[in-house]
Amino acid sequence: MNYTLNNIPERTVKPRQKGLTMVMDKGLSLRQVEDFLEVAGTHTDIVKLGWATSYVTPNLKEKLALYRSAGIPVYFGGTLFEAFAIRNQFEDYQRVLDEFGMEYAEVSDGSMDIVHEEKCEYIAKLAKQVTVISEVGSKDATKIFAPYKWIQLMKAEIEAGSWKVIAEAREGGNVGIYRGTGEVREGLVDEILTQIPDERIIWEAPQKEQQVWFIKLIGSNVNLGNIAPAEVIPLETIRLGLRGDTFDYFLNK
Amino acid sequence: MNYTLNNIPERTVKPRQKGLTMVMDKGLSLRQVEDFLEVAGTHTDIVKLGWATSYVTPNLKEKLALYRSAGIPVYFGGTLFEAFAIRNQFEDYQRVLDEFGMEYAEVSDGSMDIVHEEKCEYIAKLAKQVTVISEVGSKDATKIFAPYKWIQLMKAEIEAGSWKVIAEAREGGNVGIYRGTGEVREGLVDEILTQIPDERIIWEAPQKEQQVWFIKLIGSNVNLGNIAPAEVIPLETIRLGLRGDTFDYFLNK
Amino acid sequence: MNYTLNNIPERTVKPRQKGLTMVMDKGLSLRQVEDFLEVAGTHTDIVKLGWATSYVTPNLKEKLALYRSAGIPVYFGGTLFEAFAIRNQFEDYQRVLDEFGMEYAEVSDGSMDIVHEEKCEYIAKLAKQVTVISEVGSKDATKIFAPYKWIQLMKAEIEAGSWKVIAEAREGGNVGIYRGTGEVREGLVDEILTQIPDERIIWEAPQKEQQVWFIKLIGSNVNLGNIAPAEVIPLETIRLGLRGDTFDYFLNK
Structure with missing residues (x-):
């Protein structure tokens, strides 16, 4: 820190199990990654290459190397897993993870329907290969789950081998744990927290008001x-x- | 592409007549242009220097050279044409296009009233000098045209020499073919498409939902x-x- | 300017007393500052490092040196002053200003309650050390002042030594002189202008519509x-x- 202020809340330090900041890169250039790392590297725990942007991003290996040299893990957004899975190309996905030296992967079902036991099998299989983050919640704003269902899904995915579970919100922050307006579904979050330890959950919170709400909670x-x-x-x-x-x-x- | 996914829709390749992505640069630095080209150059067909930003942008010639070296045509936003036209400086505008080696120009009447025959004359004159893109629709949210009027204007401008016609939306995506909320005027678009081939139209679509809507249509x-x-x-x-x-x-x- | 257009309104030139553009830097990297200066340096009069972002920004001294070399004054956002003041560390704040060679400082009470005489004393003390900008208005959307109160506060702060007074709006432009929707409190602005010369006020106006409104007024x-x-x-x-x-x-x- 650049100067001393008293009475500042203590922050955990890297490698963090709680207090994580997960950043979405949806198409930075190599130089933009360097700029990002200069400013925010010490405050960033993990980077997601948003959804399947990695498919069309140039210089992907060089980008991954930049993040690696800064000690920041990177993973491909869950939509990429789904894009392979729905095409019956899961083994290709596993090879892609190896080819790019990925150490983390996300398993989600935000865009396709997967029987939950099958989703957990994917998690278990990938957990032998990489550290798995799994995401609960649909990208479809009309699919609303009851809180007990969120809890059930999160518990099963953690048991299947997920390191953390992500509560879906999309880039916009307007589905899943939020209403279409971006407002938090407060009762849902409260109920989830009665059953799942908060350090196991990453709350997607792209909007400032959402971040403030979770920090206060x-x-x-x-x-x-x-x-x-x-x-x-x-x-x-x-x-x-x-x-x-x-x-x-x-x-x- | 960085890996192989089956069953991906086919994209046209450059130089494209359809499937164009037109990008708005409203004041990138030279290095930011380089970053943009690294990441998005292969997916970008043409760049517009938004409205009259070119008037106050430093290093304009260097910027144009960067885009040129990447093989991406650039043009000045239509508001610049109008800024010259309303001051009776149209010939100055033609000289400016030459001075900066521009190969494309936009003719619009989003901010000023021009009798449509006169607008078509401007298009015809400029079409002898450069490739012309013309824009239909007002920047004034209160000026609503009936669909038959949009069609009439587009047809006349194509006949006058426009390579493509642009359907106005502004940087915000909240006028012209959209309602103030950004929602598409669906009936209008459907009706236009009964008369004008879609490859002759560039739909301004700055918001994600607008892009999705057009891609699905x-x-x-x-x-x-x-x-x-x-x-x-x-x-x-x-x-x-x-x-x-x-x-x-x-x-x- | 890159070409000549007739009948363009005259702009004041640097160092400006009116026509100022104050820019908020909330975490640019050094290279991003260079990019910004290339494009916008000639149109920027003063830069604020937003609220207390300077606490966690790496390379702070290098960043300040870059702005200094471009001849653009920089100051720390008023929230930083408040963060020191509420911790009874005002003298530490003065030392920090010296340590970083700051020539400007902001005094505000947007996040904490300060008796106004005391705020004016802070202004007077700092005015002996640096050029002071003071801000009127709360960051709390529920704290609404009557116009006569705004005028009273602004007058007292100018008398206490403020070079300019800032009318609060936050980064979002949705408090203070604006309604929650971003709409200008027009009556308030009109009334302020009957008593305070417009060149003494910097209107926070992050949204385009707000900028347009003030430019037209x-x-x-x-x-x-x-x-x-x-x-x-x-x-x-x-x-x-x-x-x-x-x-x-x-x-x-």
Whole structure:
């Protein structure tokens, strides 16, 4: 930090199990990755190459090497897993992970229907190859699950081998754990937290109000995802009580 | 592409007559242009320097040279044509096009009223000098044309010499072919397509939902414009059925 | 300018007392600062490192040196002043300003309650050390002041030593002088302008519609703030009547 302020909430340090910031790269150039790492590398725990953008991104191997040299794990968005799975190309997907030296992978069913036992089998298979993150929740705004269902799915996926489960929101932050307006489904989140330890969940929270809401609920060291590269520094200040939204939230704690 | 997925819709290749992506540069630096070209150059067909930003953009000749070296045509936004026309400086505009070695130009009447015959005369004159793109639709949200009027204007401008006609939406995507909310005027688009071949039209579609709507209506190889530089990779995945929004749209075709 | 257009409104030149563009940097990398300066340096009068982002921004001294070499003053957002003040670390704040060679500072009370005499004392103290900008208005959307109160506060702060007073809007442009929707509180602005010279006020106006509104009210050379780096060129075109929104506004003046 550039100067000393008293009474700043403590942040966990890397490698973090809680307090993670997961960033979405949806097409940065190599130089833009370098710029991102300069500014936000120390505050970023893991990077997702959004959905299947890796299919059309030039210089993919060079990009992965840049993140690797900064010690930041990268994974392909879950939609890519689904794109292979729906084409019955799961083994090709496994080969692609190897070919690019991936150490993490996401399993999701946001765009296709998969019987949940089958999804858990995919998780178990991939967990032998890489660290698995799995995502719960549909990208389809009309598919609403009851809280008990979210809990059931998350529990089963953790048992199947997921390191963390992600609560779906998309890049926009307007499905899954949010209403179409971006507002948090508060009762849903509260109920999930009665059953699943918060450090096992990464909450997708691309909008500032969503980040603030989760930080006030769970604390500075909540796991947040789908953060835009330019929003990592702003998010870090919110975690530390150094932006208006949480300015007095940690002062007397 | 970085790996092989079966059953991906076929994309046309450059130089494209359909399936064009037109990108709006509203003030990139030279290095930002290089970054853009690295990531999105192969997926970008033509670049517009938004409205009259070229008036105040430093290093304009160097920027044009960068795009030229990547084989991507550039043109000044239509508002610049209008800024010259309304000041009775049309001949100055023609000289500016020559001075900067422009091979494309846009003729529009989004900000000023021009008798349509006169607009067509401008198109015809410029078509002797450069490739002309003309834009139909007002930037004024309160000026609503009936579909037959859109068709009449588009037809006349194509006859006058326009290579493509652009359907106005602005940078925000909230006028012309869209309602103030960004929603597509579907009946209008359907009716236009009964009379004008889709490959002659570039639909301004800065918002993701608008891009998805047109891709579902016309296909992967629809011409779309006013795409932000950072949205070219995301758009390409939507065209290819590799983002949630069109994930299963091309699978059984 | 890259070519000649007649009848363009005259812009003041640097160092400006009116017609200022204040830009918010909320975490640019060094290279991104260079890119920004290339494109927008000549149109930018002063840069704010948003709220307390300077606490977590790497390479802070190098960043300040880059802006300094371009002749553009920089200051830390007012929330940083408040973060020190609420911790009874005001003297530490003064030392930080010296350590980083700051020549400007902002005094605000957007996130904490300060008795106004005390705020004015802070202004007076800092005015002996640096050029002070002070901000009026709360970041809390529920705290609404009557116009006479805004005027009273602004007058007192100017008397206490503020070079300019800022009318609060936040990064989003949805509090203070704006409604939650971003709409200008027009009566409030009109009334303020009956008592405070417009060149003493910097209006935070991050949204395009807000910029347009103020330019139409006060003219090309209104002081505007919280402009995103990529929006400086677009703003400059609006000031010059070269974007649709003000296209015919200056033509007959």
